[in-house]
């Protein structure tokens with residue numbers, strides 16, 4: 425059976441289908457638990473949350489599912505340029521957004537005590553909470569962390585955007601590698617080279633990573649239906665991670681405004697941009713991304729840029745202003761047609777089986793949703 429892979433065995437799931445984690449408050453306990461209860465691996469992106477909040481999330485997901493689930497953290501949570509990001513830089517960047525704060529009737533933000541979370545504090549709390557799986561992006565955790573996970577029976581997934589990163593993940597003793605192609609929605613999570621030099625597409629990346637490492641490979645980027653799952657597995661993947669298609673489902677943490685944008689014709693046009701967070705990410709083009717493109721790379725570093733735009737987001741949602749929202753999405757957004765996690769998951773399983781059966785019968789015809 426197509427689903428009986430090494431990745432499924434290691435993750436202890438029926439289907440090697442991972443619901444991608446979403447940072448920025450877009451993950452939800454409901455979606456994570458729903459996907460795990462359907463026999464896949466639900467994931468929760470926790471990088472913006474405090475250690476106490478992360479412990480609470482693990483408990484709440486555990487109350488809703490007895491099946492494995494993953495919690496995701498960003499190993500590198502702060503750009504080096506943050507060391508030079510002082511009050512004067514802050515005021516300059518706030519000044520550029522002043523008109524938007526005013527239009528949304530928001531107070532002009534003042535320099536905060538901290539712009540983001542500390543990874544060391546987060547991972548300590550997370551290991552203590554011991555979720556079944558932890559996935560990492562933007563780097564490789566230290567040997568101490570990998571060993572602490574192993575000794576508690578926590579499976580680990582590392583995220584690679586190049587073959588070199590896949591090698592580094594395997595060498596660190598991580599259990600599975602996620603090969604993330606440039607089609608994927610959200611941040612380009614490269615850590616060895618700048619993301620602009622790590623833009624290999626999913627179709628080219630999967631077989632290269634498969635050939636380079638011995639650990640199971642999960643493919644991500646542009647997969648939104650059974651054809652994508654079957655293609656990824658034919659290229660050597662042991663499983664897939666689907667992000668944008670799950671984000672559009674009712675159970676996700678995305679607002680109705682965000683979901684409407686994902687399901688609209690505008691989703692056909694995504695771009696790689698730093699304007700929302702300071703780090704390169706794939707998002708639907710909108711008024712804000714076009715306006716801020718004029719500043720080129722002259723943006724606040726991560727997480728300061730993210731902090732500055734974060735305060736716009738809540739008010740933008742309240743006022744229906746998706747021109748000011750960061751609408752992260754992958755290139756497969758134009759394929760989206762399911763509205764709940766159950767419908768999407770059933771379709772992924774059914775269509776993948778159909779593609780493999782059709783191939784076995786000599787007819788390679790997709791039978792549709």
Ligand SMILES: Cc1cc2nc3c(=O)[nH]c(=O)nc-3n(C[C@H](O)[C@H](O)[C@H](O)COP(=O)(O)O)c2cc1C
Nearest residue numbers: 444445446447469608609610645646667668752754
């Ligand atoms: C809004 C959004 C936020 C994301 N946040 C994270 C994150 O915090 N951590 C992570 O590992 N991946 C994150 N991702 C990537 C997804 O988990 C997944 O790998 C990716 O969406 C797969 O590509 P696809 O969008 O083409 O399906 C995010 C993706 C989106 C669309």
